[in-house]
Amino acid sequence: MADMGIKTKYGAAVVTIALITLIALILSLANHQTLNLPYSTQYGIVLDAGSTHTALFLYQWLGNKENETGIISQKLSCDVEGGGISSYDQNPPAAGESLKKCLDVAKAAIPEGQWKATPAYLGATAGMRLLGLQNQSLADRILEEVAKTIQSYPFDFRGARIIDDKEEGAFGWITINYLLESFVKHTFEGFWIHPKAGKIVGALDLGGASTQISFTPKDLVKDSNSTSNFTLYGYKYEVYTHSYLCYGMDQALKKLQAYLNKTAGASSAISHPCYPKGYIVNVTLAELYNSPCVEKPINFNPNDKVTFSGTGNSSLCLSSIENIINLTDCALSPDCGFNGVYQPPVNGEFFAFSSYFHIFSFLGLAPKAQLTQVLSTIETHCDKNWTTLTAENPSIDAKYLKDYCASAHYIMTILLKGYKFNNSWDQISFEKRVADVDIGWTLGYMLNLTNMIPSERPRAVTGVVHSQWAAQTFFIVFALFLSLLIIVILVFIT
Missing domain, CATH: 3.30.420.40 (ATPase, nucleotide binding domain)
Structure with missing residues (x-):
């Protein structure tokens, strides 16, 4: 009877330890947690x-x-x-x-x-x-x-x-919304979600030779060739995007010079209303007409020079700029940008970057300013003569300083009369960076080529931390060893 009691007692111990081992094993398998592998x-x-x-x-x-x-x-x-x-x-x-x-x-x-x-x-x-x-x-x-x-x-x-031009606009749009976590967001609890309140932001890019606009239209698009379709993290986006070649800042300023030269007739002394009063520059015709964006005269001597003299006339500067942009021809009126290009009505908030930001930052208008303040600031700047401007901005190169008046008027013309932001001016933010990353097409380009934005929603990586796994494994092995040890002792006792 004593032997039977001992066996029963140790048998119960073995069963108990076996149960503990089994529970530990189950817990170790069930307690896998989402983690970021190192x-x-x-x-x-x-x-x-x-x-x-x-x-x-x-x-x-x-x-x-x-x-x-x-x-x-x-x-x-x-x-x-x-x-x-x-x-x-x-x-x-x-x-x-x-x-x-x-x-x-x-x-x-x-x-x-x-x-x-x-x-x-x-x-x-x-x-x-x-x-x-x-x-x-x-x-x-x-x-x-x-x-x-x-x-x-x-x-x-x-x-x-x-x-290509469509890629440039689309990748800028992707960059901004990726950085703003508009496509997908990581929650405090460690989950990836599509932000219900997330706002998709439009992109306005202004370079030296072209300018781009990209956004998600509110209504049905009339011209399917003007859109790009993306599936990002399980959601589909239709993005209107257009790039205006020859309408970047540098090419627009060259167009302006060519227009003023044409209207001056045979004169080589030309008044430039956008240059500050007192600023004078000589340009050869070879330099003036060295771009395919500028219409060349039929016969001209490339070695001839013209002299542009600034008059600092803000209103005449604005009207001259409007003459280099076709704001009237539109087969699908009123759904047009400029130069007869189809564009649905702008929708939502926009980030304006590159030259947009640099010009407005110089004028003290970034990231946002009321439209009345913007117009009055440009007017005040354009009225300053060259002596005043250089004295106020000694660190800025003359080749940039001379063009801020024309650049500002050009920006306002394409934004208000081209893209039709008349009633939604407060929706534009003039920005250089988001989350300490420069805004532009480059990040979106890399994300696309390295397939770093999947079409499906991201899935969590599962597993357990190495130290936790090691502790659980040790406990299981120890429990099994203890069980075997007790069984061996029981065998020798019997």
Whole structure:
């Protein structure tokens, strides 16, 4: 009877320990939690080869989160010295050489072990589009030279190409809304959700040779060719986007000079109402008509010079600018932007960046200002003479300072009379950055080419923390060992 009691007692102990082991095993399997696996930081490089200059952007993110959102940061940006790569038409190899300083900066910022895993892209915009219209083989040669330079670095080079106008607008739209977490948002509880109250923001980009508008229309679009369709994180978006080639800031100012020269007739002394009173500049006709955006006279001597003298006349400046933009021809009136281009009514909030921001920041009007304040500020600026302007802004180069009046009037013309923001001016914010990342097409371009925005909603990675798994495993093994030990003791006792 005593032996039977001992066996019963130890048998119960074995059963109890076995049950505890089983419960621990179940708990360890059930207690898997969502976690972020400890992957290393990854990097990506995009070179924005614009019409007036090139800029390098270095982005970084955690490797395990490349299909999520709101986690990419801009590690650095670097402005390439000199003009845009299209300006090297007389010396294509120099276009590649110009990139080396910024590529060296990026290389120094990336750990050596990550160099080969870092994708690098170069996208060229309207400046190279214009060069391609004039001389496609020359444009191709310049792209070959910049590609050769980037390939000489230990990065994962994935191509240098001219991005089309629709891509430029759409990628800017993606960049803004990605950074604002408008597509998908990470909650405090660790879930990815589509923000019900999330606002999709429109994009207004103004470069040197082209300008873009992109937004989600409220109503049915009449021209399906004007939209791009995206499926991002399980949701579909129809985005109206249009790029106006030849209507970037630099080309618009060149158009203005050509218009004033044409209206002046045979005179070589030309009044320029947008230049400050007292500012004078001489321009050769070769310089004036060196762009396909400007209509050339039938016969002209490229060596002849014209002299532009500033008169500082704000109202005449505005009317002159309106003469270089076609604001009347519209087959689908009133649904038009300018130059007869179809555009549905603007909808929602907009971020205006690039030259929009730089001009309005200089005038003290960024990120927002009442329309009446904007108009009066521009008027006051345009009335200042050259002596006053240079005294007030000693650090600003004359080649930029002379154009702020014309640039401001041009912006107001395309926004109010072109895109029709008359009744929704307060919906525009003039911004440079979102979440410490420069706004532009480059981030959206990289997100697209690296497939970092999935069409399906993101799924959580499941598992347990390594230390937690180790503790649970030790407990299970210990319980099993203890059970076996008791069984062995029972065997020897019996």
